[in-house]
Amino acid sequence: MGTQHVVTMLPGEGTGPEICEAVRLVIDASGVNIKWEYEDIGLDCLDKYGTLLPDKTIQNIAKNKVALKGPTTTPIGTGHKSANVTLRKVFDLYANVRPAKLIPVLKRPWDKIDIINFRENTEDSYAAIEHMVSDEVAQCLKVITWPGSYRIADFAFKWAKANGRKKIFCVHKANIMKMTDGLFLDAFREVAKKYPDIESGDIIVDNCCMQLVRNPAQFDCLVLPNLYGDILTDLCAGLVGGLGFAPGANVGDGCAIFEAVHGSAPKYAGMKKVNPSAVLISGIMMLRWLKEEAAAARIEKAMFAVLDERKHVTYDVGGTAKTDEYAQAIVDKMHAKA
Amino acid sequence: MPTFTETAKATKKKREIKLVGVDMYIITEKGIPKFDDIGAFKCEFISNRGTKVWPGFVSPDLLQVNWYRCRFMATKDVQDADVNTFLDALTKKGWWWSAAQKLWTYDGEPGFSKAY
Numbered sequence: 243m244g245t246q247h248v249v250t251m252l253p254g255e256g257t258g259p260e261i262c263e264a265v266r267l268v269i270d271a272s273g274v275n276i277k278w279e280y281e282d283i284g285l286d287c288l289d290k291y292g293t294l295l296p297d298k299t300i301q302n303i304a305k306n307k308v309a310l311k312g313p314t315t316t317p318i319g320t321g322h323k324s325a326n327v328t329l330r331k332v333f334d335l336y337a338n339v340r341p342a343k344l345i346p347v348l349k350r351p352w353d354k355i356d357i358i359n360f361r362e363n364t365e366d367s368y369a370a371i372e373h374m375v376s377d378e379v380a381q382c383l384k385v386i387t388w389p390g391s392y393r394i395a396d397f398a399f400k401w402a403k404a405n406g407r408k409k410i411f412c413v414h415k416a417n418i419m420k421m422t423d424g425l426f427l428d429a430f431r432e433v434a435k436k437y438p439d440i441e442s443g444d445i446i447v448d449n450c451c452m453q454l455v456r457n458p459a460q461f462d463c464l465v466l467p468n469l470y471g472d473i474l475t476d477l478c479a480g481l482v483g484g485l486g487f488a489p490g491a492n493v494g495d496g497c498a499i500f501e502a503v504h505g506s507a508p509k510y511a512g513m514k515k516v517n518p519s520a521v522l523i524s525g526i527m528m529l530r531w532l533k534e535e536a537a538a539a540r541i542e543k544a545m546f547a548v549l550d551e552r553k554h555v556t557y558d559v560g561g562t563a564k565t566d567e568y569a570q571a572i573v574d575k576m577h578a579k580a
Numbered sequence: 581m582p583t584f585t586e587t588a589k590a591t592k593k594k595r596e597i598k599l600v601g602v603d604m605y606i607i608t609e610k611g612i613p614k615f616d617d618i619g620a621f622k623c624e625f626i627s628n629r630g631t632k633v634w635p636g637f638v639s640p641d642l643l644q645v646n647w648y649r650c651r652f653m654a655t656k657d658v659q660d661a662d663v664n665t666f667l668d669a670l671t672k673k674g675w676w677w678s679a680a681q682k683l684w685t686y687d688g689e690p691g692f693s694k695a696y
Contacts, residue, residue, distance in 0.1 A: 393643065
C-alpha cells in the first residue's frame with residue numbers, strides 16, 4: 243500500500259449514505275490507501291446540532307484538507323443557510339471545477355463534448371447580502387472583486403496549462419452589467435496575458451447558452467462568475483447525460499471538497515436505487531488531486547466497462563441493479579484478469 | 581378601473597416595520613475592523629465578500645478585500661435620528677464608509693440576511 247491519505251467522508255442525507263458506501267467500496271478496492279473519517283452534514287444535523295454544518299465537521303475538514311461529500315438538500319426560502327455554500331465560504335473554496343465529458347455508452351446527439359467549467363464559487367449574488375429595503379422591494383448585492391476574479395481566472399489558466407487544454411473563454415454579461423461583469427472580464431484579460439500559449443476569448447452568457455446546445459464541441463474551458471456558472475454547469479451536465487454523471491470539485495488554496503452536484507433524492511432513501519456515478523466520478527477527481535492517478539484510471543476504466551456491458555447498471559440508464567450491485571460490478575471488473 | 585400597479589400593491593400585506601440595526605460598509609486597508617459599542621449600537625458580526633470574518637473561525641487562506649460589511653444591532657429601541665448620531669460618531673472615529681443600510685424587521689421577521 244502507498245501513502246495513506248486521511249479523507250473526511252460526508253455522506254450527507256437522503257440517498258447520500260448508501261451512495262457514499264458504494265463509492266467507498268469501489269475506491270477502497272482500487273488499491274489506494276485511504277483512512278476515512280466520517281462527519282455529519284445536512285438536514286439530519288438539525289435536530290442533533292441545530293445547524294446544517296456542525297463545528298465538529300468544519301474542524302475535521304480543516305485538519306484533513308480533503309473531503310468527499312454526498313448530496314445534501316438546501317431548504318428553499320427562509321430558514322437555514324446552505325451547508326454547501328457555507329463550506330465554500332468557510333474554506334474559501336473559490337474554484338468550482340465541473341467537467342462535462344461525454345461518456346461513450348450514454349447515447350447523446352453529439353459526437354464530442356469535453357468542457358471544463360471553472361465557476362467562481364464565493365462571490366457574485368452568493369455573497370449573502372440581501373435586504374428588504376422597503377416593504378415592497380428586496381435587494382441582493384452582486385459582489386464581484388478584482389482579487390476574486392483574478393484568482394479564478396489564474397486557477398483556470400494554470401489548470402488548463404497543466405492538463406494540455408488549448409482554449410479558455412470568459413462567460414459574462416458585461417454589455418449590461420458594466421461594473422461587475424466588466425471587472426470580471428478585465429481581470430480575465432489581465433490574467434490571459436500571462437498565458438500566451440492558451441487561446442483566450444469571451445462570450446456573452448446568453449449567447450453561450452445557445453452555442454452550447456447547438457454546438458458544444460466548440461468549447462474547451464469556460465470561466466464563469468458564480469451565478470452563470472451555477473446555471474451553465476448544470477446545462478453542460480444535461481448535455482452529457484444528466485446530473486447522475488456530473489462530478490464536481492470545490493478547490494481552494496488549502497483545501498478541496500469533491501461532491502456530486504445532484505440532490506439527495508429523499509424519496510429513494512434506503513432503497514439502494516440511485517446511480518452513485520456522480521459521487522464516484524467526483525471520487526476519481528479526488529484521487530487525481532491526491533496524485534493517485536493509477537487508482538483513478540483503474541476505477542474509470544472499470545466503470546466505463548460496466549456501463550458499456552449494461553448488465554449491472556441502475557434504473558436511470560436502463561438497468562435494474564441496486565446502487566451497491568453496480569458498485570460491486572465495478573469492483574469485480576477491476577479485479578478481473580485482463 | 582385600477583391600474584396593474586394599484587392591483588399589485590393592493591395584494592401587499594400590511595406589516596409592522598421596526599428599525600433594529602444598521603449594516604455599515606467600511607473601507608479599510610488595516611484588516612478586520614474592531615469596534616467598541618457606539619451609542620445604542622453594538623457590532624454583531626463582520627463579513628468580507630459575504631463570509632463572516634468576526635467573530636469565530638476564519639480560514640487563514642480566506643481572500644479578503646478592503647470592503648467589510650459590519651452589522652450593528654440596536655441595544656434598545658431606536659429611531660432614525662439615532663442612526664444619524666451613530667453615523668456621525670463612526671465618521672468622527674475615523675472610519676471611512678461607502679454605504680449604510682438600515683435593518684428593519686417586518687412583523688418581527690428580519691428583512692436582512694445573515695453572513696455565511
